[in-house]
Every structure is written in C-alpha cells, then in structure tokens.
Amino acid sequence: MKYLWLLLAFLTIVPSTSRAEGSLFAVDKAAHFGLSFIATETGYAIGKKMNKGKIESWLVSTLIVNAVGIVKETAIDEKVDSKDILANALGSVSAGVFVWTFDF
Numbered sequence: 001m002k003y004l005w006l007l008l009a010f011l012t013i014v015p016s017t018s019r020a021e022g023s024l025f026a027v028d029k030a031a032h033f034g035l036s037f038i039a040t041e042t043g044y045a046i047g048k049k050m051n052k053g054k055i056e057s058w059l060v061s062t063l064i065v066n067a068v069g070i071v072k073e074t075a076i077d078e079k080v081d082s083k084d085i086l087a088n089a090l091g092s093v094s095a096g097v098f099v100w101t102f103d104f
Contacts, residue, residue, distance in 0.1 A: 030087075032087035032088050041098070
C-alpha cells in the first residue's frame with residue numbers, strides 16, 4: 001500500500017506539458033527523471049516481493065530502466081540526447097537514495 005501512495009504522490013508532481021514552448025526542454029528532462037524514478041521504485045518493489053535483497057533489487061531495477069532508456073534514445077528516436085540519459089540515471093540514483101533514506 002505504501003508504494004501506491006508513493007506512486008500517487010510522484011504523479012502529482014509530474015510537470016504539465018501545457019507550459020510555454022520555451023520550457024518544453026525542462027518538462028522533457030523532468031519527465032525522464034520522474035518516470036525513471038517511478039520505474040526504478042516499481043522494479044525495486046517487485047524485487048523485494050521476490051525476496052531479493054535491497055542492493056540486488058535496486059541494482060537490477062536501475063540497470064533495466066536505464067538500458068531501456070538508452071535503447072529508446074538510440075533505436076526509436078535515432079538521435080541520442082545525453083541529457084535525457086543523464087536525467088534517467090539521476091532518477092534511478094535518486095530512487096536508490098530514497099530507498100535507503102526511508103528504509104523500504
């Protein structure tokens with residue numbers, strides 16, 4: 001249940017795409033950060049439900065989320081935006097900090 005509340009809390013702070021054209025860059029990076037954070041936390045929760053350790057659950061989740069992000073950037077978009085990849089990585093690392101801070 002705590003993961004549901006966590007998910008709802010983060011979905012409320014995801015930036016709206018209705019902002020001015022000049023801020024679309026910030027919205028895109030914030031969306032990458034937020035979605036990778038949520039995806040990493042979700043993968044971590046699944047790992048914990050499968051009786052894996054904290055580090056293993058977070059590490060596997062982080063690797064999968066970032067690998068998918070890199071594949072998306074290179075294969076689907078056909079142009080690599082290193083700032084998108086950095087935002088994904090920071091979201092995953094922040095999820096790990098969150099896990100250890102609040103001892104999930």
